[in-house]
Amino acid sequence: MAFFILATLFISLHASFQIVHSFGNATTCRSFCGNLTVNYPFALRSGCGHQGFRDLLFCINDVLMLHITSGSYRVLEIDYAYDSLVLHDPHMSTCDSLIFGRRGNGFVVEPWRAPYLNPTPDNVFMLLGCSARSPLFQVFPGKNSPCRNVSGLGCEEYYGCPAWDVIDPRQGRPVYRSGPPDCCAMPYETIKSVNLSRLDCQGYSSAYSLAPLKVSGPGQWAYGIQVKYSVHGNESFCRACEATGGSCGYDVDGKNDLCMCGSWNSTSNCDSVHSNAFNTRKWTSEMGLVGFIISTLVWMSLITL
Numbered sequence: 001m002a003f004f005i006l007a008t009l010f011i012s013l014h015a016s017f018q019i020v021h022s023f024g025n026a027t028t029c030r031s032f033c034g035n036l037t038v039n040y041p042f043a044l045r046s047g048c049g050h051q052g053f054r055d056l057l058f059c060i061n062d063v064l065m066l067h068i069t070s071g072s073y074r075v076l077e078i079d080y081a082y083d084s085l086v087l088h089d090p091h092m093s094t095c096d097s098l099i100f101g102r103r104g105n106g107f108v109v110e111p112w113r114a115p116y117l118n119p120t121p122d123n124v125f126m127l128l129g130c131s132a133r134s135p136l137f138q139v140f141p142g143k144n145s146p147c148r149n150v151s152g153l154g155c156e157e158y159y160g161c162p163a164w165d166v167i168d169p170r171q172g173r174p175v176y177r178s179g180p181p182d183c184c185a186m187p188y189e190t191i192k193s194v195n196l197s198r199l200d201c202q203g204y205s206s207a208y209s210l211a212p213l214k215v216s217g218p219g220q221w222a223y224g225i226q227v228k229y230s231v232h233g234n235e236s237f238c239r240a241c242e243a244t245g246g247s248c249g250y251d252v253d254g255k256n257d258l259c260m261c262g263s264w265n266s267t268s269n270c271d272s273v274h275s276n277a278f279n280t281r282k283w284t285s286e287m288g289l290v291g292f293i294i295s296t297l298v299w300m301s302l303i304t305l
Contacts, residue, residue, distance in 0.1 A: 029247040029260070033059035036078060040238055040248045041231045047260075050231050051250040052116035068117075070108035070193070076224055084120060086208075087225040093128060093205040094223045095161035100129060100202040106194020107225050119188040120226045122209035124150035126158055126185045127194070129202030136191070136199060137180055147184040151209035155183035157218045158205065237268075244270035 029048030031038045042057050043049030057075070058065045064075040066087060073087035091104035106125060109117050130136060136146055147155065158164075167182070194204050207218075208226035215221060231238075238248040241259035246269060249260045261270035 029249060031059075033057075033064040034062040036064050036075060038064070038078075039080060040242075041229065042078070043249075047252050047258075048247065048249045050116075050248070051257075052113065052231065053229070054250070056113075068107075068109045068113070070105035070195075073225070083230065084226055084228050086222075087227060089206070089225065091203075092223070092225075093126075093163065093203050095158075095218050095221065096163055098128065098163045098167070098203060102196040102202060104194065104196060104204050106196075106204060106206070107188070107227065108193040108195070115230070115232065117227055117229055120208060120228045121187060121189065122151035122153075123188055123226050124153040124185050124207055125188060125191065125194055126155055126183050126205045126207075127196075127199060127201045128183055128204055130180055130184055131200045132180055134180070134200040136184060136186075136201075145180075145184070146186055146190060147181065148186060150185060150187045153207050153209060153218075153221060154185040155181065158183055158185070161218050240269045241266075246270040 029040065029043050029045060031044050033044065038044050038057060038059075040048075041050035041053050043053070044057055044059055046054065056066060056068070058067060066073045066075050066085075071089065071091075073089055075085055076088050077086040079085065087107075089104055089106070091099055091101075093099045107119055127136065149156075191199070196202070196204065205223065206225045207221040207223050210222050237257050237259075241248050244259070244261075246259040246261045246266065249258050249265075250256065251258050251265075256267065259266040259269050259272075266272050
């Protein structure tokens with residue numbers, strides 16, 4: 001009877017081991033939030049995705065949110081083919097409404113994350129209600145102005161939005177005579193960040209080009225912050241990992257790239273020698289546990305004889 005119990009136990013443990021360690025059960029990091037797919041290099045779980053984007057995205061009530069130094073933004077779109085995402089700042093003015101009060105900060109990331117995330121070159125930031133004391137105009141003395149159109153988007157067109165119907169904006173007047181214009185457009189590279197308090201501005205709007213599409217007027221502009229992301233040459237590692245059934249991730253402790261292959265991880269891909277060696281170590285450990293259980297049962301069966 002004891003031998004029957006032991007044999008049954010061994011077969012059950014062996015079958016369980018085969019199920020856990022069989023190839024093709026790799027843990028997937030791909031997930032969804034609302035109608036958006038969250039895929040590499042992004043992730044919602046620790047250890048998944050690229051380490052440069054860790055602790056970046058959060059799914060709250062089916063709304064995908066991105067959190068950085070300058071605040072929290074709703075993610076409107078992720079374009080994996082173009083390596084970009086579009087963000088919405090709740091404090092950002094649009095064509096239908098102007099939001100003042102210095103409550104928006106544009107886009108500011110932590111220094112270590114800057115190589116991975118930056119607004120696209122055709123993203124225009126339109127600063128609203130800036131004073132003549134703003135650092136923007138101190139750098140450009142006299143009649144010179146940093147304000148200009150970006151990819152065909154600028155303040156002259158933006159003044160035509162319904163949001164300006166209740167205001168008679170100053171348009172293009174000399175900086176030091178009657179004050180700067182109520183709207184000053186410039187690319188992200190010029191200012192690097194939109195800190196309204198530091199720039200002494202009341203608000204801002206952001207739009208990006210839909211080229212090669214042609215739009216007629218600011219009412220059809222794409223409002224939001226379009227951000228380009230990059231993984232800096234890690235694409236080959238991830239492609240090799242996914243081609244062998246794994247999911248791309250990183251070691252939370254060592255911050256090394258990892259290919260997650262179900263119950264074990266690899267530093268290359270799921271077909272690598274490293275993976276097999278790691279798998280063998282796990283098999284040896286688990287067989288040791290099986291041996292301990294069997295020895296215990298044998299000892300108990302001898303006592304009962």
